[in-house]
Amino acid sequence: MDRRQRKTREAIFKAFTELLSKKDFSKITVGEIIDGADIGRATFYAHFETKDFLLREFCNELFCHIFDTEKDDKNGHRHIFDCGGSESVFLHLLKHLQKNDNNILKLLSSQNNELFLKYFRKNLEELIESHTHLFENSNKTDIPASFRKNHIVSAFIETVRWWIENGMTESAEDINDWFFRII
Amino acid sequence: MDRRQRKTREAIFKAFTELLSKKDFSKITVGEIIDGADIGRATFYAHFETKDFLLREFCNELFCHIFDTEKDDKNGHRHIFDCGGSESVFLHLLKHLQKNDNNILKLLSSQNNELFLKYFRKNLEELIESHTHLFENSNKTDIPASFRKNHIVSAFIETVRWWIENGMTESAEDINDWFFRII
DNA sequence: CCGATAATGAACACGTTGTTCGTTAATATT
């Protein structure tokens, strides 16, 4: 990749991240991004079709980091790491969130972030699917699997939002504990 | 209220509802609303400060209808009816949703509807609070009440969205049953 | 060094928002 392209791209991401710490995604304009990145308007559109595409790529990089995903060499599918031993994948996630890399907290708690939540949910669902053993139902049941999956993912996302909105005063361990006891 | 005002207001609501059946709230423009309502631009803004205010009032009327709320004569606070006997308030709600009054389904399942969901959640929380007995925890627990409430409300909302997005092929009774069994 | 490519910057058309104001019509009041 051309050094100029890389520089521009990084400048855009940096400006975008800074703006995210100040305001909701929906309130951020392309004008502000190019001002922050100190690039021309046309340059921005040469890199990203729209603001939403910027968010999409931003999320991709973010989730790759948070979920510790790696390419599966075999078939090219993304493979989600087992987060190691007995620690809950959710606890692992909660601890990661606490670090607040890249203003992910802002993205999770802001008002107009449907897009971000959509991507977050998608990644969470993949994660869940690779850890189905955690949620196997011992007793026979007619509740559809997709219903259960939706329930778990939704509950987790909203639990996290509740945590953030209430100032994250509780420990990640408590949240994880409560979450599992309710589930 | 002046008859002219009432007429205009109703025309706006009608046009708004029709537009909601066709597209997401965020894609609807004031221009389209006034075209549909056949009123002047200034007239719209004389009635509603912004598009969001229109949604807010729309939701107010909608929830009053769905949740069967009534003014409490005593202190002016809104009082939520007990939906009668042993039937779950959730089942009552699910059945109501199935009727799809005022395109509420569209609002619940559309992409950019943070505002609507916020109002929906607010009303649901009030409903929950008036039915705490349904969710009393028999065993002593240190899980905060607001945590539990958030969990229940979130799970219900997302359950409904799952239901809608999957074509509402299941009966309201099944959904209600599954929801309670998981909870 | 040179051909390719990225960035520039200024302008542009377009759409949406929210406001203004003089005029017209409907309404409530007496």
Add this chain to the structure above:
DNA sequence: AATATTAACGAACAACGTGTTCATTATCGG
């Protein structure tokens, strides 16, 4: 029925955001 009040009209307007265009300049890789 006359009058004062109030709402709607409608046309125009400024402000802002979006996404595109294009000729020019700077930087890159080979």
